[in-house]
Amino acid sequence: MIRKLIDKLINGRKGPRAAVRRKPKQYRASELGVRIDNVSQGALRTCETLQKAGHQAWIVGGGVRDLLLDLKPKDFDVATDATPDEVRALFRRSRIIGRRFQIVHVMHGREQIEVSTFRAIQEDAETDEHGRVLRDNVWGTQAEDAARRDFTINALYYDPVADLVLDYHDGVRDLKARTLRMIGDPTTRFREDPVRMLRVARFVAKLGFKVEPATKKPIAGLAPLVRNVPSARLFDEMLKLLTSGHAMACLHELRREGLHHGMLPMLDVILEQPDGESFVSIALARTDERVRSDRTISPGFLFATLLWEPVAARWRERVARGEPAIPALSDAIDSVIDEQGNRLAITRRFLADMREIWMMQPRFERRTGRSPWGLVEHLRFRAGYDFLLLRGQAGEVPDELCRWWTDFQGADAGQREALIAQAQAARAGAGAGAGGARKRRRRSGRKGRGEGGEGRAEIGEARDQSDPGQAA
Template sequence: MSNPVIITPEQHGIDARQLCSSATEVVERLQEAGYEAYIVGGSVRDLLLGKAPKDFDVATDATPEEVKNVFPRARLIGRRFRLAHVRIRGSLVEVATFRGPSGHDDKHVTDEGRILRDNVWGSVEEDAVRRDFTLNALFMDPVSGDIQDYVGGYEDLVARRLKLIGDPETRYREDPVRLLRAARFVAKLGLNLDPATEAPVRAMAGTLEDIPPARLFEEVCKLFLTGHALRTMESLQRFELTRALFPVLERGEHLGQAAVVELTWQAMRNTDDRIANEQSVTPAFLVAALLWQPVRDRAEKYQANGASEYQALEQAADEVLQLQVQRTAVPRRFSSVTRQIWLNQARLRRTRGKRALSILRQPRFRAAYDFLELRAREDDSLAELVAFWSEAQKDPELQSQVQVEAPRKRRRRRGGRRRRKPSDGGGGD
């Protein structure tokens, strides 16, 4: 392999004070112990793009066990790829060992080419080639300040070009989640996808079906809950990856409806705004917005067959969520909130009587109200409902009418399971 291109501090302009002191200390101590070590990956990329990194990762030729010898309190984690977590002054630094060539006999690969386990160690040059995108393969020595570039990542970064290392189709098959990472980086970093990297994306969207649903849900959170939801959604649709994550959006017909587009876009904007204002966000609300149209379509059919609005929504919600969790395993703590948001759309239509007003005391009222308000932006017929519930939240007289039923106390059972009485009824006091 050719020697790396060296980018000096004078060329790249990163100030040492921008680096995480804990990550720098990890590198220094590993180097003092005789190992090669660098700050690597997204943190270097983000600094070069003028962004504040969220995490600082370290790569080294020390094995996880050797890292633990240098840092006795380090915790070794992972099966697919072993890592060491080192905590310095309250900061967690992830330390990974350089990975070796992809064709090693010890590698565990599916028939489709997806990597299941990857604990083959190598050199810094081999590790650079094993990384996904060129701009994630920049190795910075915080001691000298130099950046080593083996794959042309610095040139791509200056050109704001996102490019896979190696043959794109092979790299996507190794880990189909790279399809989503490509869409996310294009949106988050404002990059242009290299034509060769983009070429196989749409045809390979189906390979995401091989990814465990729990991992796909983690990726959905990275896509939509990091402050770039709106641009990410545009990127996913541009690369035709949306239905790979949300197959219930059948044949794209829902995504093509103007009302659905507006509802989805408004939900994305709201999420981005809340993150920008350092407010809490939940995937439950976004899932509710994304899947509302298929829920409503099903509910309308059930209502036409005689079900009440609430019953129809209940059945439709259960069906849609059951279909969705087969692709992205939305945890129950979120899916239950999504379901309640949908069902409460029927309850919010009732505005008369104390029972109707009791929804004000529900823990999920605010989320349901926010969702109703979002729907009203593309459906003028909901404006009066929004106005009523907006006033109800502020009117003490209305709130005083709310009936609050105290929950019944469960009687504690003593002595374990109660014995069944004899069939002849004998035996009591």
């Protein structure tokens, strides 16, 4: 079956085999507007080292595309005729990773350059029942490597040493026309790697490109294949979508193409809410601002914002059933993470960050005794505080609570004591206004003070609230 399909592609005008016969167009990179000072030193040194050892070495993929669009590339990939073992031997700080698609990570300081060997077109590649390639470590020529790449705009090869760009598939033309075009037969190429459909959504949202009709046509029918993508790869691609600087636009594009099912449990809920009004909309807008201003993004914080609404909803349900607030929040977190873990392989480190950010939220409501002093020294305090501010902007917690913590973290010891006294007085006044029943509950059975005792008091108070997301 696979061989017949390959034969059909070879004989058809869109077949990748036929595309291999093309000679590349050559351009001076500087004449296309590429500035060498926008190329990272790590990428430049990687190419120079490989070339001095007698190998070909070209920057390829998104880095070249972004340079030609006068955008700052987030990372640089290098393609070479050297095998992974040969690359590994040339760079002391490098390691070979991957099984299905073996590559080398080369480190220059804190910068990581991904180096891949030119791949051959395989007529008998091992695939699963859906056509996804399972093993892909057969080396080939640069022309074959270009024909195997997904879109024409990603099949450009740039030699920063020689100031040369090679274009096998009219990628420069499509960049100028802002058109996204698949190399080869789109249906076959999407089956080989369904992640390519997610990239379509990202490029349309991020770059404002239009999709060539033949490339767009099969996506709706093939969208369910995304569910067969390994969860780790799906997580990586989802992270690229969310840190593209156009996160909400990417999510809307996913839904337009029917690619969102099963990726995030609450994605439909997010997209049905008016832009700019929901907690997630506000959080993604802030993420986009950070990306565009070239500031760092924490994946743990980002996914904490994306999954907060189902966590908060289940937290409210448990508290309404009479469960103590802190254990109820912990159980809600466990249920959401377990459900999500079946789809996106969020790494343990990020999961730990998410849990800490979430579990800090009820602690921000404790503003008496020693609790604020301990919280402000927490390793993840800044992330938890930023999360609180997002909740405040979305109307989940009072502005007064956010202002109090803004003042507290920047205050000296005396000012902090005054703020705690102010919060204590306000709490006492609220308790008096609530009547004797609330006062009796606060006095029940507690002999000691300190953070542990206050924590029990706050839990008891939270149980009286219909919404644990609202500050006391």
